[in-house]
Amino acid sequence: MDERKRDSMIAYLRHRMEEFGIEPEDLAAVLAAEPAAQKAERYRSATGDSWDGQGEMPQWLKQAISAGQSIDHFELSSKTAPVSQPKKHVDWTNDPFAGSPLARSSNSR
Structure with missing residues (x-):
């Protein structure tokens, strides 16, 4: 990673930490505890x-x-598994196709 991208990422992370009230000490404590947990299993x-x-x-x-x-x-593995994103809730109450044959058709084409 080049220096510009690295600096940009650091600025972004600092902004997000500030946004969520995460202090550098909090992050350091979590990172310090992580290797012990990884060594356990x-x-x-x-x-x-x-x-x-x-x-x-x-x-x-x-x-x-x-x-x-x-x-x-x-x-x-040393890599962490990707965190699954919660599914977005879809509001179908204003669906113009609700109840129509188009809404009931199967996707097996």
């Missing part, structure tokens, strides 16, 4: 079982590997 199953990679491998992971699954499948 290195592998996680779909059911929420987790393992930090230390000590004996847990039974759920042993079973998955013996069933042919790769251990990499359960490894937590």
Whole structure:
């Protein structure tokens, strides 16, 4: 990232932090606590079982590997998952097509 883009991003983040009342100390505290939380879990199953990679491998992971699954499948990536955006509410009360054949037609064309 070039310096101009970096400075622009910093200005934007400072503005948003100010808008939401976030102090740099608040952000620093959250960022300082994050690595500890990330180190606590290195592998996680779909059911929420987790393992930090230390000590004996847990039974759920042993079973998955013996069933042919790769251990990499359960490894937590360093990237965070994208946050899903809440769906926008659509007001259909003034829909001019409500009740018409056009509104009832299927989208399978």
